[in-house]
Amino acid sequence: MSGVDQVRKGRGGRIGPALRAVPRTLRDDLWRARPDPLPPGWRDWQPAMVLLVAFAVFPTGILGINQAIWQYGLGQGPGVVLGSIPPLAVVYAVRRPLPAWWAVTVTMVLIAVLAKPRSPQMYPWTGTGLALHAAALFVLALRMRPRIAAEALAISVLVGAVCTVAAAPVHNPDLYQATLIFSVTVLVGAALRGRGVARNQLVAQAELTAEERSRRTLLEERTRIARELHDVVAHHMSVISIQAQVAPHLVDDPSDALRENLAGIRTNAVDALAELRRVLGVLRSEDDLSIGMRHTPQPTLERLPELVENVRGAGVDVDTRITGERRPLSPGVELSAFRIVQEALSNVLRHAPGAAIRVEVGYQATGLALRVANTAPPATDVAAAAGAAGGGHGLLGMRERVAMLGGEFADGPIPGGGYEVVARLPLGSGS
Amino acid sequence: MTVRVLIADDQVMVRQGFTVLLNAEPDIEVVGQAVDGLDAVAMVDELVPDVVLMDIRMPRLGGIEATRRITGHADAAAKVLVLTTFDLDEYVYEALRAGASGFLLKDASAEELAHAVRVVAAGDALLAPNLTKRLIAEYARLAGTPRMPAKGRIGDLTERETEVLSLIAQGLSNAEIAAGLVVAEQTVKTHVGRILVKLSLRDRTQAAVYAYECGLIRPTGY
CATH class of the missing domain: 1.10.287 (Helix Hairpins)
Structure with missing residues (x-):
């Protein structure tokens, strides 16, 4: 005691408030704290988990009621009530571990107080009571912060010890056994939770990085x-x-x-x-432009045949169809149209190698319609196409170009296994 | 003596515009218009102009490669003046390395245009010395820029010639160098001629690029 007093005097300034904060911390932790949300994938499985736990707990519960009635001499009424609380609480722990743990602990005290044990075995817990208490602690450690789990563990052991000392007629070594079981259970639960948290953080980090990358793109x-x-x-x-x-x-x-x-x-x-x-x-950025691009004028639709010819040169079957009266459009539209077709063609080459391509350009009164569609790639090449990941960049660019000109853009699969990209660019008044 | 000019640009408006502006000068005559790089190379062989106004961006053959072909001969007489929409551009620098004698913004005034043609034809001074110096300094320092092929070695120059080379690289004209070194302009001309011969360079623009790339001049302030 004097040692504690000395410490208190020596560091009174710091320890005093720290000690005063303990009840509040405990209240926050053990009364108000909410469990971690279940991982998204698990939420759907919660009813199934409740059912599973209920099945596992049911025989233990029956056994517990028996023990409460006969071994602890609680009689029919209180025995059934007190014996059925721990198993029900463990089932409830799947949803709310904290109240469940409280229920189990309080029941344990009530049983200890009311019991008229016929033998000194397993006191203050019945054998099944010990198992269910451990289960409640395990779920709590799995779903809540380690500090809360440690506090719950400490309180469980402390309450058990008080019950033992106050009520047990003889010294009972079962307390050590219970302490060991609870500690291991909480430790395993906390470790599993820690691993889950780390994995969640990793997933969140990965999501963030992907988002960042797409924004940068x-x-x-x-x-x-x-x-x-x-x-x-x-x-x-x-x-x-x-x-x-x-x-x-x-x-x-x-x-x-x-x-x-x-x-x-x-x-x-x-x-x-x-x-x-x-x-x-x-x-201007360091790497955005290939040298060829700056050495040649910005392309227009006039160079479409050249572009198509290049793709044909790669051994691809390209069919071009131009409808309407061909006429020069505003440079922005010409450039964008050329780039959209160019991107679409290169997308097909990348993702559907071997597919036949059809390029349609429609000169309409108020706009320019573009469509680049490809057939399904030959079956043997599908694997190769799937391997060429990292797409979407081209589509993104097309979408942006069309949006800048106030046009419409759509892309998607077509019947027969192909894919199409459709854009409509308004001509505006300038042309 | 009139300066004979060939204009190479894929835009007809630019070709015709520059033709009108240059033909208005009594001492300059536009002898031909080329629509792309290949055309330009062919017309230089045929017309032997003194100066080629060269657009960088052209179909079929770009201005930089065309410049390389035109100035590549040992006996090439035509000087290339690169036209650019953007100054201080690495492509302009590429053009200088390819053998162009100077560069000019497309929106230059008629006076600037005529002045540029005369300066490049005469070869006594760098065109737009400050701008050119900045361009060379900026891009010569960039890591990864391949060094100019060591045609001649800087060690072959005399001390005086090395001094003149560094003054050329700083954008000084022959007259300014003569005044600075307190010698006759004719002497400076002789020095410049010897430097170009010893280093196998075609003009003072190339000499300036050489001086920066071989490290004789250390760019400051960048």
Whole structure:
């Protein structure tokens, strides 16, 4: 005692509040705490688990009632009631482990108080009571924080010891046995829970990483597209600036007003270019553009035959069908249409090698319709196609391009095992 | 003496525009228009222009490869002036390494355009020295840039020639170098000529690129 007092005096400042916090902590932990939610996959199985536990517990319960009535001399009424609480509590523990544990513990005390034992064996727990108490502790350790499990374990053992000392007529070594059983049970439960928690964290981490990656992919794709479109604008702007300079040379005696006007156009074009260069500098990333792309003009639908020819060169059967009156569209639409077809073709090559492809381009009054569809790949190649994972990047890009132009996009499997990509790009007023 | 110019660009508006602007200058004559890189290479052989205005992005054969082919001959006379929408671009730097003598923004004014053609044709100074220097400094320092093939060795230069080379690389014209070293401009011209011969370089732009890439000049401030 004096030692404790010394410690209290020495560190009174810290230990005092810590001790005062104990009841509150216990109340929070052992009264209010909620068990971990079941893993998503398990939730559906909860009724089945309850049933399974009920079946397992049923014989133990019958045995427990018998023991309570005869071995502990509780009589019919109290014996049945007190004997049936622990098994019911263990079944209930699947849903709410904490109240279940309380029920088992309190029952244990009641039995100890009311018992008129015929033999000193297994006191204060009946044999089955010990097993059910351990089961309740196990479920609790499985579903709740280790600290709560440790507290429950400590209280179980403490209450058992008090019951033994206060009520047992003789010294009973069963308490040590119970302590050992409870400790091992709680330890195993806590360890299993720890493993589950770690796995859940891993899964959550993986989900987060995947989400992060897809967000980054989206951003990269948008940046790439924005860059291309800005690039097109910049080229047109530089032509405007040249033309505005050239125009006065084309008339014999240009008036001052005309010169001034053209100078204004040029100034604006040059300013716009300066802005565009800044934007493009921001959008430029280290690795986004292949060298070939910057050395050649941005593609338009005019180069569609060339593209298709390249794919045919890879030994793929490509059928092109162009409907409507072919005419030049706004550069953004032309570029996007070309890229969409290009991505769709490369997707087919990647994911359905050997499939025949049909490319349809429809020039309509208000929009451009694109459809790239492929037949089912030959059976032998399906495995190879499935192996070529990492798709979706192309689709993402197509979707983004179409969205930027205010068009519609759809993709999905078609009857017969093929796949199709359909896009409709509005032409707007500019074309 | 008029400077004979060939314009290579796939956009007809650009070709015609530059033709009008350059033909308005008394000392410059546009002798031909090429629609792509292959066309440009063929027309250079045929027309022997002094300066080629070369777009970087062209179908069939891009401007950089076309520049390489045009300036690749030992006796190639045509100087290439690269047209670009974006300055300080690694492709512009590629073009310089491929043998271009300078670069110009497509939206340059008529005066800038004519000036660029004259400077490149004369070869006495770097075009847009500050910008060119920055471009070279920026890209020469990038890791992974293959070193220029060691045509000649910097060790072959005399001390004075090395000094002149570093001044060229800093964008100084012959006249400025002469003033700085307190010698006649003709002497500087002789030095420059010897440097180019010893290092097998075609002009001072190439000399500047060489000086940065071989480490004679250490880019500062980047």
